[in-house]
Amino acid sequence: MTSDDLFTAAKRQETKSGKKPVGSNVPEMSVADLANALKRTLEQTFGHIRVRGELSGIKIAASGHLYGDIKDIDANINIVCWRGTMSKLSVKPEDGMDVIVTGRVSSYQKSSRYQIIIEKMELAGEGALLKLLEERRKKLAAEGLFSPDHKKQLPFIPNAIGVVSSPGGAVIRDIMHRLKDRFPRHVLLWPVNVQGTGADTQITQAINGFNKLDGSGLPRPDLIIVARGGGSLEDLMAFNEENVVRAVAASDIPIISAVGHETDTTLIDYAADVRAPTPTGAAEIAVPVRLNLLAQLHDSHERLISSTTRLLSDRRNQLEARTARLTHPKQILENKAQTVDYLTEKLTNNLKNKIQSSKTTLSYISAKLTNPRFLIEQKTQSLNHASDILKKTSARLIQDKHVQLSAQARMLESLSHKGVLSRGYALIYDENGKLLRQSSDISEYQTMHIEFDNKDIIAATAGKKLKH
Numbered sequence: 001m002t003s004d005d006l007f008t009a010a011k012r013q014e015t016k017s018g019k020k021p022v023g024s025n026v027p028e029m030s031v032a033d034l035a036n037a038l039k040r041t042l043e044q045t046f047g048h049i050r051v052r053g054e055l056s057g058i059k060i061a062a063s064g065h066l067y068g069d070i071k072d073i074d075a076n077i078n079i080v081c082w083r084g085t086m087s088k089l090s091v092k093p094e095d096g097m098d099v100i101v102t103g104r105v106s107s108y109q110k111s112s113r114y115q116i117i118i119e120k121m122e123l124a125g126e127g128a129l130l131k132l133l134e135e136r137r138k139k140l141a142a143e144g145l146f147s148p149d150h151k152k153q154l155p156f157i158p159n160a161i162g163v164v165s166s167p168g169g170a171v172i173r174d175i176m177h178r179l180k181d182r183f184p185r186h187v188l189l190w191p192v193n194v195q196g197t198g199a200d201t202q203i204t205q206a207i208n209g210f211n212k213l214d215g216s217g218l219p220r221p222d223l224i225i226v227a228r229g230g231g232s233l234e235d236l237m238a239f240n241e242e243n244v245v246r247a248v249a250a251s252d253i254p255i256i257s258a259v260g261h262e263t264d265t266t267l268i269d270y271a272a273d274v275r276a277p278t279p280t281g282a283a284e285i286a287v288p289v290r291l292n293l294l295a296q297l298h299d300s301h302e303r304l305i306s307s308t309t310r311l312l313s314d315r316r317n318q319l320e321a322r323t324a325r326l327t328h329p330k331q332i333l334e335n336k337a338q339t340v341d342y343l344t345e346k347l348t349n350n351l352k353n354k355i356q357s358s359k360t361t362l363s364y365i366s367a368k369l370t371n372p373r374f375l376i377e378q379k380t381q382s383l384n385h386a387s388d389i390l391k392k393t394s395a396r397l398i399q400d401k402h403v404q405l406s407a408q409a410r411m412l413e414s415l416s417h418k419g420v421l422s423r424g425y426a427l428i429y430d431e432n433g434k435l436l437r438q439s440s441d442i443s444e445y446q447t448m449h450i451e452f453d454n455k456d457i458i459a460a461t462a463g464k465k466l467k468h
Contacts, residue, residue: 162221
């Protein structure tokens with residue numbers, strides 16, 4: 001890199017072209033020369049700077065490079081962070097973060113923009129980071145990711161335990177040593193970076209990967225421990241990232257969070273089913289002490305044997321006491337057999353007495369009854385006598401009734417209107433068959449029926465009514 005200033009660069013360009021501007025002592029430059037000269041000037045003057053501001057418009061290009069702005073209330077400067085540097089950053093850049101960036105000022109000739117090439121990025125004080133985490137915690141809590149209703153019960157003795165941690169740290173050794181002392185279990189380690197750029201992605205993939213195991217190859221763990229040792233707030237940031245918290249909350253496998261020391265708190269502590277103070281404490285929560293279980297099992301066995309023996313002894317004593325109050329079955333059968341014999345004899349005697357009494361009663365009643373044949377003969381004689389009387393009196397009765405009938409017929413004949421008609425009278429009826437007895441019953445031009453002695457009936461019409 002040369003240290004030419006603007007005028008030196010212009011003079012060199014004049015020497016190359018062999019021409020000198022007419023009427024001006026200002027050297028002529030190309031656009032590229034001016035842009036390169038400005039770039040060199042910026043880089044030489046601001047080769048190492050630290051700038052504090054708020055990140056804005058952050059985006060990651062397909063190449064992996066980061067572009068955006070850093071701003072405050074009065075100004076805005078473009079920033080660039082190359083992909084190789086991104087993996088070394090201690091924080092994951094996000095819009096709105098208050099950061100201090102370390103780097104150099106340069107320019108991009110194609111658009112005449114000056115920009116800061118970032119080499120290092122840190123949060124602007126712990127207060128800013130805590131504010132960011134608190135806002136994120138409230139947001140995730142509002143979505144229900146930390147709700148106690150979503151907490152799952154840890155298995156009492158898991159068959160397999162999945163551990164998400166760094167493979168080279170002391171954390172995995174402490175967990176394995178503690179599990180070996182308490183209750184050895186099959187452990188699956190999913191190695192991840194526990195800090196730096198990309199650590200949150202690896203942790204998320206590890207949690208999701210354990211949940212996707214179906215047991216056909218590796219055994220699916222019954223419990224997951226997410227662990228790392230202690231560190232600064234920036235060192236633990238991977239466990240505060242939103243994608244890691246969501247993966248923990250969505251896990252079907254119960255998760256123990258064991259990040260940092262007892263005083264350290266990360267957002268996955270809220271989403272996990274159980275929080276352990278340390279990775280060693282996570283191993284203690286994951287499994288019980290095998291020797292204690294064996295001792296407890298032995299004690300329970302002894303207590304069971306003792307209580308069973310005591311129960312059997314009590315039941316035997318109760319049985320003997322109740323047996324002593326019971327009568328021997330043979331004696332009971334003998335008593336019942338004697339009772340049956342007694343009742344049988346009593347029934348037989350009663351039946352005989354009943355039969356004898358019934359015979360006596362039947363003989364007494366039979367003696368008082370008349371022979372049916374005698375009754376029949378007696379009733380036959382009475383019937384024959386009544387029949388003779390009826391035959392004698394029936395002819396006389398018929399004759400008397402005939403005389404009475406003839407007298408009644410003569411009386412009826414004498415009272416009949418037919419006798420009157422035979423003496424020259426006639427009966428007059430209206431058209432409805434009503435007998436007309438007086439002339440006032442006849443109206444003018446009324447149709448009448450006249451009956452004579454020979455039963456002839458003729459119709460006649462009355463004329464004009466006569467006056468009397």
